[in-house]
Amino acid sequence: MYFSEELKNAKKYGYEYKIKSGYLFDKFDIFAEFIEELYKIKEAHTPADSWYSISKLLMNSLYGRFGMDPNFENTAIINDSELDKYLETFDIFEKKYLEHGKLLITYKETNSRSHGESREKAKNVSIPIASAITAYARIFMSQFKNNPNFILYYTDTDSIYVSEKLDDEWVSNKLGKFKLENIFTEVIFLAPKVYGGITESGEEIVKVKGFKTKVPFSELEKLLIKDSSVELKQEK
């Protein structure tokens, strides 16, 4: 299932699709004022100021709240002997053994598979909103994915590594514009979230997913050779 606007965007790039079924909505930019006010606060403060982080965190945390599973997890402290009863009725996700024969469990009911009203009160969630927001983000980034003006080496959710400087119209400190983070003389992209480079000023920047210890750029270089491997160690 896709958001209609993402399909329309894909069509521009040559995708074809045949719609089989779906859900229809009306449309409105309900968050315009919320974002405008919070972005103003962010712009008015430096990154060292608490308001800068607060406004940023508040803006970025909203869509995920809309995308929550309406079937919330429940938590209970139960006696060991009650576990079987819970296992019959619910999906149990986590259990932790406490002392005195007690157990902490988180559990869920199974999602209903039918349309329309459910017997329970509806939860305050709306996944179409969350899905539309992440789709708009991908639509925005798609403009830089098949651009004949430069080579795209690597992209992450909100970043691009390209062979040319972007046109000035794309670059500023305004909402939704690009910020030039680094200019590299050498770069290596091995996999999603595994990359690194040497900047013009000679600084090494290396990112390895799940790894906090600094990894030297030379280690990444070794991995460009077929069948090579590098072992990295990290203290916990």
Next chain:
Amino acid sequence: MKIKGKLILKVEDVNASSGSFTRKLNSSEYFISNNKIKLKMSTYKTDVLRPIKKDKKLVNKFITLDIETMLIDGEHTPYCICFYDGVEKYSFYLSDYGDYNEMLKSALESMLRAKYSGYVIYAHNLSKFDGIFLLNPLVELCNKEQLKINPVFREDCMINIGVNFGPKNKYNISFRDSYLLLPLSLQNLSNQFKVGQVKTIFPYKFLNDKINKNIDLNYIGTLPGSSYFSSEEEYSKYLIDYSSAINSGKRIKKNFLSKWSLKNETVRYCLNDCVSLHEVLVKFNEFIFNKFKLNIQVRPTLPSLTFAIFRSNYLAKIEKQGYYIPLINGKTYLDIKQSYTGGSTDMFVPTNPKGTKTFGYDVNSLYPKSMGEGMLMPVLSRQQKYLKYFEGDISRYSGERFGFFNCEVKTTKNLMHPILQVRHVSIKGAKTDGTVKNSSGLRTISPLGC
């Protein structure tokens, strides 16, 4: 169709012309052409998200709590717990108790007091770490006194532990993790909120039984050497901090370097963190209250706080303009969830040719941008009060086609980088002819024609 005079089925045919017509039946419409149903459209009612009221009064009923641990057999074991209620400071130290559960119980009993009813007790990073320490002593207290514990955990994260206590359980306090509200380190927070500095340097290795075989919790003696610190530099910094703390305002104490007390220093550090966190939370609460007229007290996480801000400060205006956010659950949730994927991360070219430059750019606030002005969200309205679900040929429908669609996608061969992602369980879903069938799963792929 009527049974015993009662209407049970109403069928209405409209637009009948040369074999094509629309049949209305209950809440569904059928677009029929040449005796075949081309499109079935059903509408169904959903609840909508409602605005909430702003708070009238600022409430700063916070206690901050911190637990210090030592490493015994590689396991974190609490040896000191402190809390601060904005006025008084309290500390509990393991050597004064039989075991750490006794120590924690004693601390909890000092918090389960009528005067703290309605208070929220915050600890930074409680959910990943300290939360579970508190549950056992609470369960034990539960057996002794008539307590009621209401824990809320989500994805292994402690969101809230509510405790009712006192006569007829009329008092209540809640334990929370302030990190879920302000996901930054305490050090970062104290810098940004410009409150008293947190202390990060401590001879932690002195409390690791692999390094210090016989940990004496009542140790008073020579200040632990630099080998108990993570670096020489940290040792020097600690020395300066310790000297100024112990000699503050008075003349320099005799032999203070050989009268270093593990207990005093631990309590000093632990309380210092409690006070810093308290100041941060009071400032944060005042910020939020002054700007949005909301207290942080009833919102345990940042998403729940920002959601409350939206509902109390903006949603009513959106309703006035005639737009509503439908609450989506059940099958509709499961269907639309398939379209809910994150950003794409891809490596296309492993390295740059020698002598060329590579430019790394980040978007300023990509998600806020994707929510802001002109970003049209799927909602209901005065014009479209109900959610519509259709099956069949949507081109028969004259209204706007905005929403979420199940479709067969044909990828293109002339594209360098794919742009459509699908959730998938395994690569098997991708067929060799380039069509991709939707399936549910966790990973996403972006196939291209092959």
